[in-house]
Amino acid sequence: MDYKDNYKPLGAITTVDESDDRYIAHINEEFEVGDGDRIRLNVFLPRSGGPKFPVLMTATPYGKDVYVVLVSLTSFAADLPETMKSNHLSWEAPAPSWWCPHGYAVVIMDHRGSGASSGASRPFSTQNWDDYAKAIEWAADQPWSIGKIGLTGISYLALNQWPTAARQPRGLACMVPWEGLGDYYREGGRHGGIYHSFMDVWYLRQIMRNHYGNRNRSNGNWGPTSPEGKLGDSELEELHQRFPKFLLENEWIDDEWYKDHMVGENYSSIQVPLLSAGNWGGIGLHLRGNVLGYMRASSQYKFLRIHTGRHDLPYYFEPYITYQKSFLDCFLKGDDYDGWKTGKQAPVAFAVRRGTQSPGSMQGELEFKFRDEKEWPLARTNYEKHYLTANKMLSKEKPSHQRKSITDTRIDTFTNFRCSGEGIQFITPVAEEEYEVTGHGHVRLAVSLTDHKGESEPDLDVYVALRKINAQGNESSYSSSLGSPTPVVFGWLRASHRTIDPNPYPDSFHLPVPVPSHKRSDKKEVRNGEVYDLQIELWPTNVVVEKGEHLVLEISPKDPAGVDLFVCHDLIDRDERKLCGMNNIHIGKDYESYVVLPIV
Known part of the structure; x- marks a missing residue:
């Protein structure tokens, strides 16, 4: 029996959770994409203001309902500010507990074949970017949306913004890719042509948090069972690619497999305001993508920021959360109090690494002072x-x-x-x-x-x-x-x-x-x-x-x-x-x- 045979009418699985006094959660909103598969999203709405809000959106392959505060990555959760924590915080995603009280709707989407979304998982592929573009247009049309969507998120939730924005979906107003690569071959799959073994670790992590990939598990700690129930091993094998196998078999960038996997995207078609946040310590993954993505985009308003330290912490901490908010306030709310359009904000700013750093702590994040620059690469080089x-x-x-x-x-x-x-x-x-x-x-x-x-x-x-x-x-x-x-x-x-x-x-x-x-x-x-x-x-x-x-x-x-x-x-x-x-x-x-x- 096909998993689609277990579909309920569209909208029948959506539930409302009002247990957090900072937002109202609509769990498993859904819409249909190609081949009859369904994209599921969690929508978090402010408790005051509205009825329409600017929207912060992200798409994840890890499972929007795997709440890291309650389940896994406890060290990650322990290091976060209390204002960021809730039962609905997802790995590397914006915190609805912080953004909703600041007047934003937050939408977290499961990529197809991941979490609650049905279908076959195809990480780093055009399927993901096409689905994401459709989801942006879906969000722009919702009764709680003002029609302006800003993309945000860390790592995979950042890298998927580059090719999606290049598709110029209706409603997309700006983007904040936080440590996200842009060229899957050179920055993720193979370094200098040598297989990047981190992909083995990444794939294991993706499967561990992928509800469809864990439907044969009864342990609820991996997240709730997807709406169509559990899948057997044969169905999982059919629906999910095995990434290490494909990467090992395809050493060259012009192999057929890569035509669908984020190597030939034209990022000059990105025209929306852009805040690209890289990390000097991201020299095994992501940094090159943030810098080259900034250089390649055609946006009139584009900004490059490069910080230091552990990749997840700055996204949720001061002063980084404040400049994200001021950027988003400018391009989603029309409130340019920090001068993103007037030239007050430097096009480029980065931490200057003088001395030695204390790795892995917020103290280490803040040990280096930022310096403003007019361009990248620096003209005086x-x-x-x-x-x-x-x-x-x-x-x-x-x-x-x-x-x-x-x-x-x-x-x-x-x-x-x-x-x-x-x-x-x-x-x-x-x-x-x-x-x-x-x-x-x-x-x-x-x-x-x-x-x-x-x-x-x-x-x-x-x-x-x-x-x-x-x-x-x-x-x-x-x-x-x-x-x-x-x-x-x-x-x-x-x-x-x-x-x-x-x-x-x-x-x-x-x-x-x-x-x-x-x-x-x-x-x-x-x-x-x-x-x-x-x-x-x-x-x-x-x-x-x-x-x-x-x-x-x-x-x-x-x-x-x-x-x-x-x-x-x-x-x-x-x-x-x-x-x-x-x-x-x-x-x-x-x-x-x-x-x-x-x-x-």
């Missing part, structure tokens, strides 16, 4: 080359001799699922005066592979990290978006993916770093003994190097320390037969091996 030298230094002068530095990447054993083989470090001179690195850098290396045994088609993976060492000789760590210590910035590249695309995006904006094409049609062979030119993009970054401090460029055959869960170490993707051998870094007058630092 000087892109400095620092060459690798034979004595493992970084010099502004190109070496006049020729030499080869070797780092062993022979894969003999696995430790914690990581390939063996140590990297090599190159350091800048100790700073005699302070300087700042802000923007987009890249690493260029002349490399070769030797001693490959030929058991499989050879390849070579390169991971790079930029670290800061303080005057006492200790590394200055910063908070990753998960709250753990991380270095300044990362980069990745698989040698067979080394072809650079002069125009990687359809909107043709300028990015001051080389971007690999990652097309199967541009695949390059890797052979024993041949020297290849690798250009490795570093993600956007900021750090102040004070007097007595220096930077370290680490080049490694595996995940560097500080990647947290954002790892690239899958045993299938990084097959030891493919990657065994010696990686050689060539330096000297005949080779281009250097790091480009954006100095301001």
